[in-house]
Amino acid sequence: MKRIFKHIYLEFRFFAALMVFAFLFLMAYQFPGLLAVSIMLFGVFLGLVLIDSILLFKQNGIDAERLLPEKLSNGDENPIEIRLKNTYNYKVTLKLIDEMPFQYQKRDFEIDTQLDKLTDKKITYTLRPLERGEYHFGNLNVFATSPIGFITRRFQFGNDAMVPNYPSFLQLKKYMLLAFSNKIFEFGLKKIRRIGHTMEFEQIKDYVQGDDIRNINWKATAKRGQLMVNQFQDERSQPIYSVIDKGRAMKMPFNGLSLLDYAVNATLVISNVALKKQDKAGMFAFSRKIANKVVAERRPSQMNQIMETLYNLDTDFSESDFSRLYIDVKRSLNQRSLLLLYTNFETLDALHRQLPYLQAIAKHHVLVVIFFENTELDKLTQKESRNTFEIFEKTIAEKFVFEKKLIINELQKHGIQSILTPPEDLTLNTINKYLEIKARGLI
Numbered sequence: 001m002k003r004i005f006k007h008i009y010l011e012f013r014f015f016a017a018l019m020v021f022a023f024l025f026l027m028a029y030q031f032p033g034l035l036a037v038s039i040m041l042f043g044v045f046l047g048l049v050l051i052d053s054i055l056l057f058k059q060n061g062i063d064a065e066r067l068l069p070e071k072l073s074n075g076d077e078n079p080i081e082i083r084l085k086n087t088y089n090y091k092v093t094l095k096l097i098d099e100m101p102f103q104y105q106k107r108d109f110e111i112d113t114q115l116d117k118l119t120d121k122k123i124t125y126t127l128r129p130l131e132r133g134e135y136h137f138g139n140l141n142v143f144a145t146s147p148i149g150f151i152t153r154r155f156q157f158g159n160d161a162m163v164p165n166y167p168s169f170l171q172l173k174k175y176m177l178l179a180f181s182n183k184i185f186e187f188g189l190k191k192i193r194r195i196g197h198t199m200e201f202e203q204i205k206d207y208v209q210g211d212d213i214r215n216i217n218w219k220a221t222a223k224r225g226q227l228m229v230n231q232f233q234d235e236r237s238q239p240i241y242s243v244i245d246k247g248r249a250m251k252m253p254f255n256g257l258s259l260l261d262y263a264v265n266a267t268l269v270i271s272n273v274a275l276k277k278q279d280k281a282g283m284f285a286f287s288r289k290i291a292n293k294v295v296a297e298r299r300p301s302q303m304n305q306i307m308e309t310l311y312n313l314d315t316d317f318s319e320s321d322f323s324r325l326y327i328d329v330k331r332s333l334n335q336r337s338l339l340l341l342y343t344n345f346e347t348l349d350a351l352h353r354q355l356p357y358l359q360a361i362a363k364h365h366v367l368v369v370i371f372f373e374n375t376e377l378d379k380l381t382q383k384e385s386r387n388t389f390e391i392f393e394k395t396i397a398e399k400f401v402f403e404k405k406l407i408i409n410e411l412q413k414h415g416i417q418s419i420l421t422p423p424e425d426l427t428l429n430t431i432n433k434y435l436e437i438k439a440r441g442l443i
Helices: 002-006 012-027 033-057 170-179 182-187 218-224 259-276 302-311 322-332 348-362 375-382 388-413 423-440
Strands: 008-010 062-067 078-086 092-098 111-115 120-127 133-137 140-145 151-157 161-166 199-206 228-234 239-245 280-286 290-297 338-342 366-372 417-421
Touching: 033 151, 062 092, 062 140, 062 151, 078 092, 078 111, 111 120, 161 302, 170 259, 170 423, 218 228, 239 259, 239 290, 259 280, 259 302, 259 338, 259 366, 259 423, 280 302, 280 322, 290 302, 290 322, 322 348, 338 423, 348 366, 348 388, 366 388, 366 423, 375 388, 388 417, 417 423
Parallel strands: 239 280, 239 338, 338 366, 366 417
Antiparallel strands: 008 151, 062 078, 078 120, 092 111, 092 140, 133 161, 140 151, 199 228, 280 290
8 A cells, every 4th residue: 555655646636626625615604505515526526536546556557668779979869769558448648757867967857648548659859968978867757647637646667777978970870971972073183192102012913014123023923934013002091090189178168068079079980981981090189198099990890999989088187288299199100191180279379389299290190180160259259249348359259260260371381281160060071171181192
Protein backbone atom coordinates (compact mmCIF):
# COMPACT_ATOMS: atom_id res chain seq x y z
CA MET A 1 0.00 0.00 0.00
CA LYS A 2 2.85 2.37 0.85
CA ARG A 3 4.37 1.65 -2.55
CA ILE A 4 1.08 2.52 -4.26
CA PHE A 5 0.67 5.82 -2.45
CA LYS A 6 4.23 6.74 -3.42
CA HIS A 7 3.14 6.84 -7.07
CA ILE A 8 -0.24 8.62 -6.62
CA TYR A 9 -0.52 12.30 -7.52
CA LEU A 10 -3.74 14.29 -7.16
CA GLU A 11 -4.79 16.38 -10.14
CA PHE A 12 -6.08 19.96 -10.03
CA ARG A 13 -9.65 18.86 -10.77
CA PHE A 14 -9.58 16.75 -7.58
CA PHE A 15 -8.86 19.80 -5.45
CA ALA A 16 -11.32 21.88 -7.45
CA ALA A 17 -14.04 19.31 -6.69
CA LEU A 18 -13.18 19.43 -2.98
CA MET A 19 -13.52 23.21 -3.02
CA VAL A 20 -16.93 22.91 -4.66
CA PHE A 21 -18.14 20.40 -2.05
CA ALA A 22 -16.81 22.57 0.76
CA PHE A 23 -18.83 25.47 -0.64
CA LEU A 24 -21.95 23.27 -0.94
CA PHE A 25 -21.68 22.07 2.65
CA LEU A 26 -21.33 25.68 3.84
CA MET A 27 -24.39 26.67 1.83
CA ALA A 28 -26.30 23.74 3.38
CA TYR A 29 -26.43 25.65 6.68
CA GLN A 30 -28.65 28.26 5.03
CA PHE A 31 -30.44 25.83 2.71
CA PRO A 32 -30.98 22.54 4.60
CA GLY A 33 -32.40 20.83 1.49
CA LEU A 34 -29.04 21.21 -0.16
CA LEU A 35 -27.32 18.94 2.39
CA ALA A 36 -28.71 15.67 1.03
CA VAL A 37 -27.78 16.63 -2.52
CA SER A 38 -24.27 17.57 -1.40
CA ILE A 39 -23.78 14.27 0.42
CA MET A 40 -25.02 12.33 -2.59
CA LEU A 41 -22.72 14.21 -4.95
CA PHE A 42 -19.79 13.78 -2.59
CA GLY A 43 -20.43 10.05 -2.53
CA VAL A 44 -20.42 10.00 -6.31
CA PHE A 45 -17.15 11.92 -6.27
CA LEU A 46 -15.50 9.44 -3.88
CA GLY A 47 -16.77 6.62 -6.05
CA LEU A 48 -15.21 8.16 -9.15
CA VAL A 49 -11.91 8.63 -7.30
CA LEU A 50 -11.99 4.97 -6.26
CA ILE A 51 -12.79 3.85 -9.81
CA ASP A 52 -10.02 6.09 -11.13
CA SER A 53 -7.57 4.48 -8.70
CA ILE A 54 -8.65 0.96 -9.66
CA LEU A 55 -8.36 1.74 -13.36
CA LEU A 56 -4.83 3.06 -12.98
CA PHE A 57 -3.44 0.53 -10.50
CA LYS A 58 -5.14 -2.73 -11.44
CA GLN A 59 -2.34 -3.41 -13.94
CA ASN A 60 1.07 -2.13 -14.95
CA GLY A 61 -0.40 -0.23 -17.86
CA ILE A 62 2.47 1.86 -19.22
CA ASP A 63 5.84 0.70 -20.47
CA ALA A 64 8.54 3.13 -21.61
CA GLU A 65 12.14 3.07 -22.72
CA ARG A 66 14.65 5.78 -23.56
CA LEU A 67 16.93 4.99 -26.51
CA LEU A 68 20.22 6.88 -26.53
CA PRO A 69 22.91 7.03 -29.21
CA GLU A 70 26.28 5.47 -28.45
CA LYS A 71 27.77 8.96 -28.37
CA LEU A 72 26.62 12.54 -28.74
CA SER A 73 27.92 14.99 -31.33
CA ASN A 74 29.12 18.23 -29.75
CA GLY A 75 27.37 21.39 -30.92
CA ASP A 76 24.78 19.47 -32.97
CA GLU A 77 21.16 18.52 -32.44
CA ASN A 78 21.21 14.91 -31.26
CA PRO A 79 17.96 12.90 -31.40
CA ILE A 80 16.79 11.16 -28.21
CA GLU A 81 14.01 8.61 -28.74
CA ILE A 82 11.43 7.50 -26.17
CA ARG A 83 9.24 4.47 -26.85
CA LEU A 84 5.88 4.28 -25.07
CA LYS A 85 3.39 1.43 -24.87
CA ASN A 86 -0.15 1.61 -23.44
CA THR A 87 -1.59 -1.72 -22.24
CA TYR A 88 -4.66 -0.08 -20.67
CA ASN A 89 -8.03 -0.65 -22.31
CA TYR A 90 -8.65 3.06 -22.51
CA LYS A 91 -6.98 6.22 -23.77
CA VAL A 92 -4.53 7.86 -21.35
CA THR A 93 -2.98 11.30 -21.09
CA LEU A 94 0.75 11.19 -20.42
CA LYS A 95 3.30 13.67 -19.12
CA LEU A 96 6.95 12.69 -19.60
CA ILE A 97 9.70 14.14 -17.44
CA ASP A 98 13.16 12.97 -18.45
CA GLU A 99 15.94 13.54 -15.94
CA MET A 100 18.48 15.22 -18.20
CA PRO A 101 22.25 15.54 -17.63
CA PHE A 102 23.32 18.24 -15.19
CA GLN A 103 25.16 20.13 -17.97
CA TYR A 104 21.81 21.45 -19.24
CA GLN A 105 20.65 22.79 -15.87
CA LYS A 106 17.11 22.19 -17.10
CA ARG A 107 14.52 21.19 -14.52
CA ASP A 108 11.31 22.15 -16.33
CA PHE A 109 11.61 19.81 -19.30
CA GLU A 110 8.44 17.82 -19.96
CA ILE A 111 6.49 16.36 -22.89
CA ASP A 112 2.69 16.09 -22.94
CA THR A 113 1.04 13.51 -25.17
CA GLN A 114 -1.89 11.11 -25.41
CA LEU A 115 -1.90 7.40 -26.17
CA ASP A 116 -4.86 5.38 -27.41
CA LYS A 117 -5.69 2.05 -25.81
CA LEU A 118 -3.37 -0.89 -26.53
CA THR A 119 -1.10 1.15 -28.78
CA ASP A 120 2.53 2.24 -28.78
CA LYS A 121 4.22 5.44 -29.81
CA LYS A 122 7.65 6.92 -30.46
CA ILE A 123 8.55 10.41 -29.27
CA THR A 124 11.78 12.11 -30.31
CA TYR A 125 13.34 15.25 -28.89
CA THR A 126 16.77 16.73 -29.51
CA LEU A 127 19.63 17.81 -27.28
CA ARG A 128 22.44 20.15 -28.27
CA PRO A 129 25.42 19.52 -25.99
CA LEU A 130 27.99 22.28 -25.71
CA GLU A 131 30.74 20.62 -23.68
CA ARG A 132 32.70 17.48 -24.44
CA GLY A 133 32.67 14.84 -21.73
CA GLU A 134 30.31 12.42 -20.02
CA TYR A 135 26.57 13.08 -19.97
CA HIS A 136 24.61 11.15 -17.32
CA PHE A 137 20.88 10.64 -17.78
CA GLY A 138 18.67 9.84 -14.77
CA ASN A 139 15.27 8.17 -14.58
CA LEU A 140 12.49 8.48 -17.12
CA ASN A 141 9.28 9.49 -15.34
CA VAL A 142 5.91 8.95 -17.00
CA PHE A 143 2.74 10.33 -15.38
CA ALA A 144 -0.47 8.68 -16.62
CA THR A 145 -3.98 10.05 -16.21
CA SER A 146 -7.19 8.17 -17.05
CA PRO A 147 -10.20 9.79 -18.78
CA ILE A 148 -11.72 10.44 -15.32
CA GLY A 149 -8.70 12.56 -14.48
CA PHE A 150 -8.85 12.93 -10.70
CA ILE A 151 -5.58 11.22 -9.92
CA THR A 152 -2.31 10.49 -11.75
CA ARG A 153 -0.08 7.46 -11.51
CA ARG A 154 3.66 7.81 -11.83
CA PHE A 155 5.66 5.20 -13.69
CA GLN A 156 9.40 5.42 -13.18
CA PHE A 157 11.82 3.65 -15.43
CA GLY A 158 15.37 3.32 -14.19
CA ASN A 159 17.12 4.09 -17.44
CA ASP A 160 20.20 5.59 -15.84
CA ALA A 161 22.84 5.86 -18.55
CA MET A 162 26.06 7.65 -19.45
CA VAL A 163 26.69 8.86 -23.00
CA PRO A 164 30.03 10.41 -24.00
CA ASN A 165 29.87 13.65 -25.96
CA TYR A 166 32.44 13.58 -28.77
CA PRO A 167 33.55 16.25 -31.26
CA SER A 168 31.02 16.88 -33.99
CA PHE A 169 31.10 13.70 -36.06
CA LEU A 170 27.78 14.68 -37.64
CA GLN A 171 29.65 17.29 -39.68
CA LEU A 172 31.68 14.58 -41.42
CA LYS A 173 28.87 13.58 -43.77
CA LYS A 174 27.75 17.16 -44.18
CA TYR A 175 31.07 18.35 -45.59
CA MET A 176 32.22 15.18 -47.34
CA LEU A 177 30.35 16.05 -50.55
CA LEU A 178 32.22 19.34 -50.81
CA ALA A 179 35.59 17.64 -50.60
CA PHE A 180 34.81 15.27 -53.46
CA SER A 181 32.98 17.63 -55.77
CA ASN A 182 34.74 19.18 -58.75
CA LYS A 183 34.60 22.62 -57.18
CA ILE A 184 38.29 22.56 -56.37
CA PHE A 185 38.88 23.54 -60.00
CA GLU A 186 36.70 26.62 -59.73
CA PHE A 187 39.44 28.62 -58.01
CA GLY A 188 40.83 29.61 -61.40
CA LEU A 189 44.35 28.71 -60.30
CA LYS A 190 47.15 27.18 -62.36
CA LYS A 191 49.31 24.30 -61.27
CA ILE A 192 52.58 25.72 -59.98
CA ARG A 193 55.92 24.15 -59.22
CA ARG A 194 56.04 22.38 -55.90
CA ILE A 195 58.58 23.56 -53.38
CA GLY A 196 60.44 20.90 -51.47
CA HIS A 197 58.42 18.10 -53.08
CA THR A 198 59.38 14.45 -52.69
CA MET A 199 59.10 11.44 -54.98
CA GLU A 200 57.78 7.96 -54.29
CA PHE A 201 58.45 4.74 -56.24
CA GLU A 202 55.65 3.66 -58.62
CA GLN A 203 56.93 0.76 -60.81
CA ILE A 204 59.81 -0.76 -62.84
CA LYS A 205 59.35 -0.39 -66.60
CA ASP A 206 61.22 -0.90 -69.87
CA TYR A 207 63.68 1.82 -70.76
CA VAL A 208 62.59 4.12 -73.58
CA GLN A 209 64.49 6.96 -75.15
CA GLY A 210 64.25 10.04 -72.98
CA ASP A 211 64.16 8.25 -69.60
CA ASP A 212 66.65 9.47 -67.03
CA ILE A 213 69.59 7.06 -67.10
CA ARG A 214 70.13 7.77 -63.39
CA ASN A 215 66.97 5.75 -62.70
CA ILE A 216 68.22 2.55 -64.36
CA ASN A 217 67.55 -0.46 -62.14
CA TRP A 218 70.67 -2.59 -62.71
CA LYS A 219 69.39 -5.67 -60.86
CA ALA A 220 66.21 -5.78 -62.95
CA THR A 221 68.29 -5.10 -66.10
CA ALA A 222 70.53 -8.08 -65.33
CA LYS A 223 67.57 -10.39 -64.80
CA ARG A 224 65.66 -9.33 -67.91
CA GLY A 225 68.65 -8.87 -70.18
CA GLN A 226 67.41 -5.41 -71.23
CA LEU A 227 67.47 -1.95 -69.75
CA MET A 228 64.88 -1.41 -66.98
CA VAL A 229 64.26 1.87 -65.14
CA ASN A 230 62.55 2.84 -61.93
CA GLN A 231 59.53 5.08 -62.46
CA PHE A 232 58.70 7.63 -59.78
CA GLN A 233 55.83 10.00 -59.20
CA ASP A 234 55.24 12.96 -56.97
CA GLU A 235 54.36 11.77 -53.50
CA ARG A 236 50.60 11.93 -53.13
CA SER A 237 50.31 11.50 -49.38
CA GLN A 238 51.28 14.78 -47.76
CA PRO A 239 51.22 15.34 -43.97
CA ILE A 240 48.31 17.57 -42.92
CA TYR A 241 48.50 18.68 -39.30
CA SER A 242 45.81 20.51 -37.36
CA VAL A 243 47.57 22.57 -34.69
CA ILE A 244 45.20 23.68 -31.92
CA ASP A 245 46.04 26.48 -29.52
CA LYS A 246 44.55 25.37 -26.20
CA GLY A 247 45.58 28.46 -24.26
CA ARG A 248 43.16 30.73 -22.46
CA ALA A 249 42.46 32.81 -25.60
CA MET A 250 40.54 29.83 -27.02
CA LYS A 251 38.13 29.64 -24.09
CA MET A 252 36.08 32.54 -25.44
CA PRO A 253 32.47 31.38 -26.11
CA PHE A 254 30.34 31.94 -29.21
CA ASN A 255 26.78 30.60 -29.40
CA GLY A 256 27.44 28.36 -26.44
CA LEU A 257 30.56 26.68 -27.83
CA SER A 258 34.09 27.77 -27.00
CA LEU A 259 36.53 28.66 -29.77
CA LEU A 260 38.45 25.54 -28.77
CA ASP A 261 35.41 23.36 -29.50
CA TYR A 262 34.94 25.01 -32.89
CA ALA A 263 38.59 24.20 -33.64
CA VAL A 264 38.13 20.62 -32.37
CA ASN A 265 35.10 20.08 -34.60
CA ALA A 266 36.91 21.52 -37.62
CA THR A 267 39.96 19.34 -36.92
CA LEU A 268 37.84 16.19 -36.95
CA VAL A 269 36.28 17.08 -40.31
CA ILE A 270 39.44 18.28 -42.06
CA SER A 271 41.32 15.17 -40.88
CA ASN A 272 38.67 12.95 -42.44
CA VAL A 273 38.71 14.97 -45.68
CA ALA A 274 42.52 14.78 -45.85
CA LEU A 275 42.49 11.00 -45.43
CA LYS A 276 39.86 10.61 -48.13
CA LYS A 277 42.04 12.78 -50.37
CA GLN A 278 44.91 10.31 -49.87
CA ASP A 279 46.85 12.63 -47.55
CA LYS A 280 48.19 11.84 -44.10
CA ALA A 281 46.19 13.40 -41.26
CA GLY A 282 47.57 14.28 -37.86
CA MET A 283 47.12 16.80 -35.08
CA PHE A 284 48.57 18.21 -31.92
CA ALA A 285 47.70 20.89 -29.39
CA PHE A 286 49.92 23.34 -27.55
CA SER A 287 49.99 26.01 -24.88
CA ARG A 288 53.08 25.84 -22.70
CA LYS A 289 54.24 22.79 -24.66
CA ILE A 290 53.02 20.42 -27.37
CA ALA A 291 50.60 17.73 -26.19
CA ASN A 292 47.78 15.50 -27.48
CA LYS A 293 49.83 14.60 -30.52
CA VAL A 294 48.76 12.18 -33.25
CA VAL A 295 51.45 11.63 -35.90
CA ALA A 296 50.18 12.13 -39.45
CA GLU A 297 49.49 8.71 -40.97
CA ARG A 298 46.98 7.01 -43.28
CA ARG A 299 46.22 3.99 -41.11
CA PRO A 300 42.65 2.61 -40.96
CA SER A 301 42.50 3.46 -37.27
CA GLN A 302 43.74 7.03 -37.73
CA MET A 303 40.32 8.71 -37.44
CA ASN A 304 39.48 6.81 -34.25
CA GLN A 305 42.77 7.87 -32.71
CA ILE A 306 42.22 11.51 -33.68
CA MET A 307 38.66 11.46 -32.33
CA GLU A 308 39.71 9.98 -28.97
CA THR A 309 42.50 12.56 -28.67
CA LEU A 310 40.15 15.42 -29.45
CA TYR A 311 37.60 14.07 -26.96
CA ASN A 312 40.11 14.54 -24.11
CA LEU A 313 41.39 17.95 -25.24
CA ASP A 314 40.73 20.96 -23.04
CA THR A 315 42.10 24.43 -22.34
CA ASP A 316 44.65 24.85 -19.56
CA PHE A 317 44.05 28.61 -19.07
CA SER A 318 47.72 29.49 -19.60
CA GLU A 319 49.29 31.82 -22.14
CA SER A 320 50.38 29.93 -25.23
CA ASP A 321 54.14 29.72 -25.86
CA PHE A 322 54.73 30.08 -29.62
CA SER A 323 58.50 29.85 -29.18
CA ARG A 324 58.08 26.36 -27.74
CA LEU A 325 55.74 25.54 -30.63
CA TYR A 326 58.46 26.50 -33.13
CA ILE A 327 61.12 24.44 -31.34
CA ASP A 328 58.92 21.32 -31.14
CA VAL A 329 57.80 21.63 -34.78
CA LYS A 330 61.42 21.97 -35.91
CA ARG A 331 62.46 18.90 -33.92
CA SER A 332 59.59 16.57 -34.72
CA LEU A 333 58.41 17.45 -38.27
CA ASN A 334 61.16 16.63 -40.75
CA GLN A 335 58.92 16.50 -43.83
CA ARG A 336 57.33 19.58 -45.34
CA SER A 337 53.74 19.64 -44.05
CA LEU A 338 50.58 21.70 -44.16
CA LEU A 339 50.00 23.18 -40.71
CA LEU A 340 46.51 24.50 -40.01
CA LEU A 341 47.03 26.61 -36.89
CA TYR A 342 43.83 27.36 -34.95
CA THR A 343 44.43 30.30 -32.64
CA ASN A 344 43.03 33.75 -31.93
CA PHE A 345 44.63 37.18 -32.16
CA GLU A 346 42.57 40.12 -30.97
CA THR A 347 45.16 42.87 -31.54
CA LEU A 348 48.08 43.59 -33.85
CA ASP A 349 50.41 43.79 -30.86
CA ALA A 350 49.45 40.23 -29.88
CA LEU A 351 50.42 39.07 -33.38
CA HIS A 352 53.72 40.97 -33.40
CA ARG A 353 54.84 39.14 -30.25
CA GLN A 354 54.43 35.79 -32.00
CA LEU A 355 55.22 36.77 -35.60
CA PRO A 356 58.95 35.81 -35.57
CA TYR A 357 58.05 32.25 -34.57
CA LEU A 358 55.32 32.02 -37.19
CA GLN A 359 57.77 33.24 -39.85
CA ALA A 360 60.31 30.64 -38.78
CA ILE A 361 57.73 27.85 -39.03
CA ALA A 362 56.54 29.09 -42.45
CA LYS A 363 60.08 28.77 -43.87
CA HIS A 364 59.88 24.98 -43.74
CA HIS A 365 56.13 24.27 -43.86
CA VAL A 366 52.97 25.60 -45.45
CA LEU A 367 51.47 27.49 -42.51
CA VAL A 368 47.86 28.70 -42.42
CA VAL A 369 46.95 30.83 -39.41
CA ILE A 370 43.23 30.52 -38.66
CA PHE A 371 41.66 33.00 -36.27
CA PHE A 372 38.18 34.24 -35.52
CA GLU A 373 35.94 37.19 -36.20
CA ASN A 374 34.26 38.63 -33.15
CA THR A 375 30.68 38.41 -34.40
CA GLU A 376 29.38 40.39 -31.42
CA LEU A 377 31.54 43.34 -32.45
CA ASP A 378 30.27 43.04 -36.02
CA LYS A 379 26.72 43.45 -34.70
CA LEU A 380 27.75 46.59 -32.81
CA THR A 381 29.28 48.16 -35.93
CA GLN A 382 26.02 47.68 -37.85
CA LYS A 383 23.86 49.04 -35.04
CA GLU A 384 22.52 52.57 -35.38
CA SER A 385 23.88 54.90 -32.69
CA ARG A 386 21.37 57.10 -30.86
CA ASN A 387 23.41 58.62 -28.05
CA THR A 388 26.99 59.46 -27.07
CA PHE A 389 27.60 56.16 -25.29
CA GLU A 390 26.45 54.13 -28.30
CA ILE A 391 28.66 56.22 -30.60
CA PHE A 392 31.63 55.51 -28.34
CA GLU A 393 30.75 51.81 -28.19
CA LYS A 394 30.43 51.58 -31.99
CA THR A 395 33.75 53.39 -32.54
CA ILE A 396 35.62 50.98 -30.27
CA ALA A 397 33.99 48.00 -32.01
CA GLU A 398 35.00 49.34 -35.44
CA LYS A 399 38.57 49.76 -34.18
CA PHE A 400 38.81 46.09 -33.15
CA VAL A 401 37.19 44.88 -36.37
CA PHE A 402 39.65 46.94 -38.41
CA GLU A 403 42.55 45.58 -36.36
CA LYS A 404 41.59 42.04 -37.37
CA LYS A 405 41.96 43.09 -41.02
CA LEU A 406 45.36 44.59 -40.23
CA ILE A 407 46.41 41.22 -38.80
CA ILE A 408 45.55 39.55 -42.14
CA ASN A 409 47.62 42.15 -44.03
CA GLU A 410 50.54 41.70 -41.68
CA LEU A 411 50.54 37.92 -42.15
CA GLN A 412 50.31 38.28 -45.94
CA LYS A 413 53.19 40.74 -45.90
CA HIS A 414 55.37 38.01 -44.39
CA GLY A 415 54.17 35.28 -46.76
CA ILE A 416 51.92 33.53 -44.25
CA GLN A 417 48.47 32.43 -45.36
CA SER A 418 45.52 33.11 -43.07
CA ILE A 419 41.79 32.64 -42.58
CA LEU A 420 39.64 35.12 -40.69
CA THR A 421 36.31 33.44 -40.14
CA PRO A 422 33.16 33.56 -38.06
CA PRO A 423 33.23 30.60 -35.64
CA GLU A 424 30.19 28.95 -37.23
CA ASP A 425 31.87 28.98 -40.69
CA LEU A 426 35.23 27.68 -39.48
CA THR A 427 34.90 24.13 -40.83
CA LEU A 428 33.71 25.18 -44.27
CA ASN A 429 36.38 27.87 -44.69
CA THR A 430 39.12 25.51 -43.53
CA ILE A 431 38.09 22.85 -46.06
CA ASN A 432 38.04 25.45 -48.85
CA LYS A 433 41.53 26.62 -47.93
CA TYR A 434 42.83 23.03 -47.87
CA LEU A 435 41.30 22.34 -51.29
CA GLU A 436 42.73 25.57 -52.64
CA ILE A 437 46.23 24.67 -51.44
CA LYS A 438 45.88 21.21 -52.97
CA ALA A 439 44.72 22.73 -56.28
CA ARG A 440 47.67 25.11 -56.35
CA GLY A 441 50.10 22.29 -55.59
CA LEU A 442 51.68 24.05 -52.62
CA ILE A 443 52.09 20.73 -50.83
